[in-house]
Amino acid sequence: MKRIVIDLENLSEKDIEFKKEIDEIIASEVAPKTQDMEDGKISVWDVLEPLGKKGLLGLRYSKEFGGRGGSYLQEMLLSEALCYESLVFDMIRGSSTYPASLIRTFSKDETLGKYVKPLVTGEKKGCFCFTEPDAGSDLSRMKTIYEKDEDGDFILNGEKRFITNGSVADIMVVYGRNGAFIVESDRKGFEMLEEYKLMGLHGLNLGHLKFTNVKVPKENVLFYRELQSSTEGSQKKRTSAISSMQQFLGPERVGMSLQALAVAKRAIEIVIKYSQERIQFKRPISEFEGISFKVAEMVANYQAGKALYEKSARKAHIPAVAAACKLFIVTSTHKICDDALQIMGGIGYTNKYPVERLLRDIRLHRIGGGTDEIMKHIIQKDIYKGFNRQVGKGAEKKVDFWF
Template sequence: MREAFRETLRAFIEAEVVPVHDEWLAAGQAPREFYYKLAELGLFGINVPEEYGGAGLDTHKFEAVQYEETARAGVTFGGSGVHVMLGLPYIKVLATDEQKKCYLPKFVSGEEMWAIAMTERGTGSDLAGMKTSDTAELAFVDVKVPVEDLLGEENKGFSYLDANLPSERWGIAYGAYAQAKAAVRFTQQYVQDRVVFGKPVAAFQNTKFELAACKAEVDAAEAVVDRATEALDAGELTPAEAAGTKLFCTEVAHRVIDRCLQLHGGYGYMNEYPIARLYADNRVNRIVGGTNEIMKTIIAKDMGL
């Protein structure tokens, strides 16, 4: 089933995203209509119960395929990852039956796109110290929230946010691994095509050694993130394990993508080459979802240190 999904998604990306992705980058966002196309493809309903219009599956492996295929093509799906990875868990776990009937059909159809407010200026990774929010600007002037829209219990928001951080960090880790894997693929193709001093760049021993080392790191990251995926699907991914997975995979991606850009030479700085966009996009992975320094703190605390 997953491989059939991969083929469908790959064809969709080639037809609907690749030809216009540069326009999205220039505009700074994907068009609103695109999210309806993702909804029609079924991406928003994979983990939504059937009674609310979803497929009723309980696995993150289809999300993993999305990370791999978008990275492979050097594109993004805009804010859809936030919609599914960050928005959906709170509805599924905290919403009442009435709230699910109200929210989930529109969630699945793309009529409503969900986001989450989890930090603010001056707070950063100190989630417990936040008061409001700012990655995208949100305004709550004169907003009143009716009691029937409350998710879960009042004054328990922090504990709810904290409980879902392992799955968020898994998503960041998997995305970073997918980016690193794509970087090796892009670079291998480039060095085989690029000729200097009368022979392909791939013919030089340094190139072979660098790419071999990168592939070894990507293979290791794949093993780590696959183990985390199985634990997440089983409901057993602990905060420390999620932190370790994010720390390892994002650091691997940082090293691999940097080395791959180096093998592109000056072309690595030109946005027409996907390695340049990967380099820029990857940098935030060591910050979002809690900085990697915070990940080390979580791991150390779990070790009893």
Template sequence: MDMILTDEQELLLESLDELMERYGTEEYFKECDEKHEWPQEFTDALLENGFQMLGVDERFGGTPVDVTTLMLVAERVCKNGAPIYVYGNLCSLKDMTEFGSPEQQEQCFAEVMAGRPGFVLGFTEPGAGSDSSSLATTFKRRDGKVYLNGSKSFMTNACNSKYMLCVARDADDDPNDKANRSKFSMWWVQLHDDEGNLMPGITIDPLEKIGWNMGNTCEMSLNEVELEEKDLVGVEGQGFIQAMVNFEVERVLACAQSLGAAECVYEDAVRYATQRIQFGKPIGNNQLIQEHITEMYIMIENMRSWVYGCAAKIDRGESVMVDSACAKLYCGRSAFEVCDKALQIMGGIGYTKDSRVSRIWRDQRVYRIGAGTDEIMIHIAGRALQKPFKN
């Protein structure tokens, strides 16, 4: 897809490139990855220069932009070698800007403006991954209070989030009743006090992962966690619908990040192929290496078409239910294949931690799982694509 950028978009990306030359070096990210530390200096720089607040309404201190511009920035962040997951979390803040009370919004954006996550989304559970209707965390009213009980899993940045947006079902509802299968509510839960201590009834345990070493991913237990009625977010019983409000944009954002990561490793691999001498000539002169490079290029350009085709539709107000699922499926698979080919071209050096290709290869694999598995994307698209032919 031939992208013609506006002058404003060109200047925005040039500014981002300059910022990353200073704060987003590979040496810095390598150190953070090895130490399993969040790249705070880099994300602070993004925030201070307005990038983390792109797409957020002005009344919350943000800068409204179209979805296409958000995707351009996400792509460029990852193309410049940043961890794929450090940009774009603000897409999830739409749950708070759309449904949060003034007090909840104030608390959320106070965290954001301090360079911390606004909240962690408490949705996935040990028994409820792709099958969200199996969500078992409950809330129950008693003596004028509300009490949460249950478990959450795969919660990104729960260790350093002060708040959680928790999705739970009413303990008095029968989960076997079809009318209640997707009847959930959202609750605003404080996880840590001002000193960083866990609130009563909450335990958090980090998970060891293959990749994403700079961010924590956690399991959480909720045991009689006490809330007030004012902690309800939005409309009771509409939590599932509220959580879905931005899923399609988030899927396309994941695709833009995958596109950027693929471009990053592609450039590293092609540069290596032109400089690595074996048998008296660059390995890029060999036809099999040229085949890898050509296939990588084709996949990257196809990914670009999916990302910006979807973004353009969203900006026009068109539905991307099918397209976002197909894009997520294609980009998740293709970006990892590009990473794998890049590692193959670079050989042994690509498999070492001296090469950022190995870090991006590890980080990219989860995008066939997170934000909707390949199998669920196929189900969403396959079911919808058949619908017009059933009559």
């Protein structure tokens, strides 16, 4: 089936040419290998490393660092194209190059060439370490900590769990209660405890990592704040460190929404084609309203999600905007995939069609990046806070829903 990308209006000639190039690369170098990756015959990096040589892993980085100096719109087109084939490709691509973004944001210039270019080109694999066994959504329970030694360097202790690309990463950005540092995986004291086997997203490397007295040179600091001795001071500093990370969560959640839209689009395309070819009672099942109405609902939810994404992408820094975007689009996509499988019946439950894989894969998006329940918590908190802030004595009660 010919891939139809998310139709973004008013593409420039340059973007149209880029889109054509991406379509050709996906068709010739990615799509033929998707099932082999799903079956464990090849690694996801067998697919991604050639893309790195083409400057596509870190597309928006300059050519100096191994990218193309591409635009945000081109990044969206690339993300959609990869996710149309498999979420795994874009999740690994993003997780491996994300540390480069943090390094570029927080570190000094001399560090950039050492770490950023190898991550952008795919020469080195990266990961971002945040989640812990006791600290999922409750970041205040984070235990990983950096302590200064007599040389002015730092000693890292702690564990990180569910780390995408964690089992193969060469360069890690590891978050602790009091800071974040660049940590190479060949340092003494680092241990990969487990690589998780997943319900879906086959090919995704998800690791449980342990750091025991790992020495990290002071040059590797991205940011660091000493914890004060008092409980109040420690909590204040810990909250400050966590807040510095939370500025990146909104764009991540909106990005996950775009990934989900690509999955929804593919599921819809598959079921539209199938429902017109499947004959029952002497006519295509698409002529039965029980089927066609369900498809109509799928398309309506997709279009609503697309509109929400395009608006949210401009305000991803607002926590409730990003949360609402992720909540609606990801849950809608999950239902779209489930409905697609239901329409296809028994054959949809087999691997003859990718629908069963799409359903398994999208399920993690309702957990990773913040669960559905956490998204609802963020939204309602902002609603009430904003409402109470706006309402003065005798003022008309109204709520500005961020848009």
